[in-house]
Amino acid sequence: MENLKKTCLYDKHLQLGAKMEAFAGYEMPIVYDSIKNEHLAVRNNVGMFDVSHMGEIIIKGKDALNFVEKLFTNKVHTLEDGQVAYGMMLYERGTVVDDLLVYRLNSEYFFLVVNASNVAKDYAWIVDNTEDFDVLVQNVSEDYQEIAVQGPNAENVIAMALGIDLSQLKFFYFANYEYMNHHLIISRTGYTGEDGFEIYASKEAIREIWDKLLEHDVTPAGLGARDTLRFEAALPLYGHEISQDITPLEAGLKFFVKLDSEMDFIGKDALIKQGEDLSRRVVGVELTERSIPREGYEVYKDDKVIGYVTTGYLSISIEKPIAMAMINRPYTKKNTEVYIKVRNKMIPGFVRDKKFLEKKYNKTKGA
């Protein structure tokens, strides 16, 4: 695996016996012991992920607020300082450049967290659009490493292991903290459907925090479990549910697009137009026979292909074969009987909502 980048925790993954694979130009841990155990640790207790490969981009300057508003599908004006928003950047045609988190430090300073595989593309896209704006754009991905600590015991274990009290940190807010003289940014965010936190810091700090959390029996979890967890929570993954060929409306992510606001953003016109005549949408599909729907498998109605699986698993938490699938209308209606072709066998199933699992975000803190 030459020419692949390594995160600052690389040696620790090897010591833990992780199975490493290439992902977004990095050599990343896919699984340490068992995807199932790592998944369940996050659902029932607490797990941690090395997500240092994620990209970080800073936008600052006099026009930062208006500039981010122009690039980002979700509301930025109404964000408070210290608040985080999930949304996307779109092309003019309404399809997705990337999905990302926007951290608002203040109206002249934003911290963007983007997908590892898209950092270079995103940075170029952002810079290309700066023309009339007084802003400075910096790709600081090398300076920030990241650990996600996720699960119902995340808050407790961080208090015990790191002595950091996050009880007052609200859902989708962040703040600055200190640990052993290191500066940390911590947000109450994640990609698992559980309560949890994302910690951004320097290499040295992240290495110390990782060891400390391990001492407190936090289960290291790989990208394998990260995907099964985000899937059950019906969270999209770039290249699957969203891409440069898919719009947020098709992906069912309207909630994160400020179509009702006065604010213009790149791609808005295309979405308004598409909203009147959406031809396909990402829906949930559940199979009624034991089988596993995998990404790319075709979805059928009678003899006709009506879509494809974007992500599918034999769900670990609810133990059912379920998928997210891009399906043509009108077959997107709930309870439509469909088939998924698995190794030349037609396996029956039905269209359902994507609420595979009740999300357990903690939205009560610090109110």
Added chain:
Amino acid sequence: MSKLVEGLFYSKSHEWVKPLEDDVVLIGITDFAQSELGDVVFVDLPEVGDNVSSEDEFGAVESVKAASDLISPVSGEILEVNEELVGEPELLNKNPYENWLLKVKLENPDELGNLLSSEEYAKFIK
């Protein structure tokens, strides 16, 4: 280190074959295969009475992450499938050499000669 059992025949697609009596064999997957797969969550097996042919796909073993085709190391008729694996696919992780997939009546017993010995397979997976 992957476990091996002497006296079995092995294929390059990581199945093992155990000869019983009267040209009947058991077919399973190797310890190397189960360890590469990780948690096995589903096994898709053919029906009793179907035929398998050497180097053809006859089903799949699926981990959380991916489906992996099962390739038959021999040709013949399926006498039995291990139904226990349907309810407990994780048995393949626990003991891949005890938990066979198919019992097959060989069409051409000479085909066993095309397979690897345990020593050859050990070298192959090194």
